[in-house]
Amino acid sequence: MQEQLMQLKNDCLSLIIDADDSKTLEQVYLQFLGRSGKLTTLLKELPKLPLEERGPLGRVANEVKTIITDAIAQKQKSLQSSHITKQKSLLDVTDPGIKPPLGHLHLVTQAIDEISAIFEKIGLSRVRYPEIEWDWYAFTALNFPEDHPARDDWETFFMEEEAHKTYGRMILTPHTSSGQIREMQRIKPPVRMINIAKTYRRQSDTRHTQMFHQFEGLVVDKGISITHLRGVLNHFMKSFYGEDRNFRIRPYHFQFTEPSFEVDVDCGVCHGTGKLTNGDTCRVCKGGWMELGGAGMVHPNVLKSVGIDPNEYSGFAFGWGVERCMMMKEGLELNDLRLMYGNSLEFLEQF
Amino acid sequence: MDIRILDSHIREFVTTDATPEDIAREVSLRSASVEKVEYLTEDIAYEFEITSNRVDMMGVRGLSKEIAASLTGANIHATYHEEKFKTPETVTHTKHLKIVNDPTLVRRICAVELEVTQKETPEFMKKRLEEANIRPLNILIDITNYVMLEIGHPTHAFDFDQLNTHTMTIRPSKKGEKIMTLDDKEHTLHGGDIMIEDATGRIIDLAGVMGLANSAITDETTRVLFFVDNNDPTHIRKTSMGLGIRTDAAVINEKDVDPELAMTALLRGLELYEKYAQAKVVEEIIDIYPHPVKIKEVSVSFEKINTLIGIDVDGKKAVACLKLLGFDMETTDTGLLVTPPSWRVDDITMDADVVEEIARMIGYHTLPNVLPPYTTAASYHQAKDLFYWERRVRDALKFWGLTEVYTYSMVSKELKEEGKEYYQLSNPLDEQHVFMRQSLTPSLLEVTHLNKGRKDITIFELAKVYPYRKGTLPEERELLGILLHGKFGKFTHMKGVLEQLALDMGIVLNWQTPTQRENILVVPVSIEKEVIGEIHVYPHELVTAEINFELLVGKYAHMKKRYTEASKFPGLEEDITVVIDDAVPTGNIVSDIKRQSDLIKEVSMTSRYNSSRTFHIVYQSDTRNLTTDDITPVREKILSHLKKAFEGEVK
């Protein structure tokens, strides 16, 4: 039996040496170690032997098994490595990859996605309200006087529809601020919204399109202050424009906020100095600052128009152009903003 | 409105060590934005942006108050001072001027008759006017403009000898009346404009907007009626916009100038006429002022100030700044009782207005950044979040190779559907954007025309449409529009895209037989029995889809997960190719095959070429291993059924 084992070992080892691919090696394994393999069969004989032979033979048999198993594993490794060596000489990494399809999202979508994510981090939830709206929501409730220029035919689009008895003329929203009124009618304070929607103004040139997008933030609660507005603006500025950028708010005038502010971000081109390294005046900004848009504390009359007591609650709001903020961020110098909605695939496929 | 003012002029009113950079920075932060600082050879020019509510800052004097206060707010020493005007001596009473006012049109009239000698306008005045974009003409006119620049109240000068009578009557114009303004242009009035006529009925002034040619100052003028009229702003705006006369005077007057300033302007003008035109006052100053400005006190609590600004405000500093801005105030135990200056009465009417004054003088930029406390939040349901699905669908389409477009919500007449009512703009900017669209497909088709050179176009848009409802707002709804053109321009491609999108939302779509609409095949897309959209198949490798995305998400999309345990026994698979008449729908064949045995787990068509279709069949049992012996009878049953039912022949 011992001889048989040795013979078997030698036969097997020579077969392993001769095997020149994994398939042959696999067969060698089955031939010796498979369910009805030679060594397996021999090992089944062991229990039939007298007790005194069983011990030493068993040890030898196990040794043989280990040797064969190791040899096969060893050979497996070397076969794989030579296979991969062969592959290496055939693999041309400069061949083009077979790509899955990849289209493009519109620039405005990309900006809106980022803006909403930034505000959701601090609990301002995204909403969207009507684009065809009554005058009352877009102007009256926002404290615009009857004769305010924004109500003129040459600034806002009006609908060829009869005016509503209570809500006035039907318009195309010139700003997202009408969403402030809709939101405060929908829920009681605390209000924390970011309203992003299409807006429309009667203007079309290289810097304006008659359809554009705005995002409007509104927070109304007890004890909301200018410092809270600053906190939210700071979060947006650092997130959207970068940790190294600064912003400032300065006095301005809007009908629906009191106090009202204009918000500036420092210029990314001249780093807020207004001067380029060669001493020339920076043409991107005004003295180191770029105007982003308006903001303010919600006017008490606006709160009253939706039945919120301004002595109990206060709030802040801001409403800016998506396209404008995006252009300032990317330094994307579009010589004509109308390209944005021109839908030339050559344009769209760049982003 | 932007105004351009020289540093030397400001420093006549403000004493300070502040540099021009200090002024530009601190005034921008606390008052009006300085848009530009320009270094001239002997002076410095600032361009200020003045907001429409602050007409008091449209003159050097008013602006100087703000500058002094802003610098003080920034702890830079600055004082504001203005000279007191002396009351003029009257020379003779040669004429007696009578003015009949209409107080609904003109709120105050200050006027004085002068004998003058014309001289060259002094250099400083010419230069300051030129910098302010006003052309110097002659000293008599230049003084009226200079006073407007400095005091911020428009003024006018008549050639007194050109007036036929010495009675002036203020009245509203009648529609169709004709006038010739001093720039020799003829205007036909719309009615309701503020006019001055003499006793003969001759119109001599378009008050507050522009003087008329018939009474204009010339180089020969020796007698002047210097005239400061404070007009009703709404009338001025209507006249100015209606006739398109946008003079500096009109732009200021339409913003509601403080009537208190009228007398200041008159006295300052008089002083200049005396100095530079050797003026002698002929008659006592006329001052018609029936309803002087009423000033209302505003009270504000310290608590309100601190809550709204968000910090504990230094009361002393707040009071000091308000004083510099012209406010009077009393301090009470709990707050301030504030009396605004006459030039701010319409602007300062409630506590928030006073808080604004205090806060801007402290400087908004000095306040800390604090996130608002977050105490409650509405619960969130992702499966019903339209924005979540929008993003998911957009991303899916993008990664399947489609490109997103944004087209206008307003479309041209050509893009609207015949015989359907639309919301229509009453004041469109152009013919391309007039009707509020009710479908995205026409816009997507237009994009393919715009990109004619492209062989393969695969685009989509998610946007609202505005179905028409007479007399009320539309129920705006968001649609998903897809267009496939070129090698993907087939029905099966579009069906595949929609089915995969729906599958991701846990939805199975149903397909109904197409109908023909002119040269388009219309395939309704439905869930259960509800139609949620349509696919349109066009003749030349072009297919579009339009899905009611809001309905899809709002009613059907879900994120429920279900687990089915896999069978422990492996399945057997095979392909069967049969030739069947093209008219037989694949769906019928598949469901028929399935019905032949419980052992058939899955049936799908893998290819269709000419008349032959290949079906992939998976046989599997939940209770045992299947052998070829098990499936042979099943296969025979399938084939004989296909033969019987559809005359199908095995290939």
Ligand SMILES: [Zn+2]
């Ligand atoms: Zn710059």
